[in-house]
Amino acid sequence: MPDANAWILDLDGVLWLGDQPIPGSVGAVRRLEQLGRRVLFLTNNSAATVADYLTKFARIGLAVGGDDLCTSAQAAAMLVRPEERVLVCAGPGVTEAIQNVGAVAVPITATAVADGVLDAVIVGFHREFAYESLLQAFRAIEAGARFIATNDDATYPTPEGPIPGGGSIVAAVEYATGRRATVAGKPFAPIAQLVRDRLGLGGDETAGLTMVGDRPSTDGAMARALGARFALVLSGVTKAGHGPVDPSPDCEELDLEQLVEAEFGRV
Numbered sequence: 001m002p003d004a005n006a007w008i009l010d011l012d013g014v015l016w017l018g019d020q021p022i023p024g025s026v027g028a029v030r031r032l033e034q035l036g037r038r039v040l041f042l043t044n045n046s047a048a049t050v051a052d053y054l055t056k057f058a059r060i061g062l063a064v065g066g067d068d069l070c071t072s073a074q075a076a077a078m079l080v081r082p083e084e085r086v087l088v089c090a091g092p093g094v095t096e097a098i099q100n101v102g103a104v105a106v107p108i109t110a111t112a113v114a115d116g117v118l119d120a121v122i123v124g125f126h127r128e129f130a131y132e133s134l135l136q137a138f139r140a141i142e143a144g145a146r147f148i149a150t151n152d153d154a155t156y157p158t159p160e161g162p163i164p165g166g167g168s169i170v171a172a173v174e175y176a177t178g179r180r181a182t183v184a185g186k187p188f189a190p191i192a193q194l195v196r197d198r199l200g201l202g203g204d205e206t207a208g209l210t211m212v213g214d215r216p217s218t219d220g221a222m223a224r225a226l227g228a229r230f231a232l233v234l235s236g237v238t239k240a241g242h243g244p245v246d247p248s249p250d251c252e253e254l255d256l257e258q259l260v261e262a263e264f265g266r267v
């Protein structure tokens, strides 16, 4: 049975900031579930493994299953085939996703890279990014490997304010190689397909989907790509008093709690 009335929630800036849940967000998710809505979590953050995420959900009091989480790491892995050798210029979430599709995840070490032809390079957020990563990604792409990015977010919201996001690392590799990456995460086609698969939606079936996010360029554009309503919340990168945004949201509230209250009334 397709989940046509699903709510698709971004994580950073909607459910939490860093390790801190956004006040009221956990109760709002529980309420959506009590109302019988399928809740799918959708993140462009590719660094963490699925187990890391499930632990983090559990820590804030949400019982979330692996099927309820879509990451840009998983979307990027949809672009590689079994047995391919893929250079990981990204975090453990990407290594895991590559292995889950039966491909070989090659770490950034000169010996691993020298071991054979690389079919693809996946670039994503990782705090260990250094010149060696840039060098190995550059060499692999120059030698003909496909250039895949998990996402192109310039920044990433944290409780201490924004920090450079995966897109900033991708930009370094793009600048060095003069090539554009194929981006897998929001709002692009691979992750849209991942969401459709998870919700059991075929063709252009979209009725009743709601996409909640804090960044119009990714979450809003994703909503448009899915034919979903775009609900903008101001608990992440977009602040109250912002100017016009593109795409413009179908509804806007301070945070997820207020959005759910505006939709279904106060409890």
Ligand SMILES: [Mg+2]
Binding pocket: 010, 011, 012, 013, 014, 213, 214, 215, 236
């Ligand atoms: Mg966000």
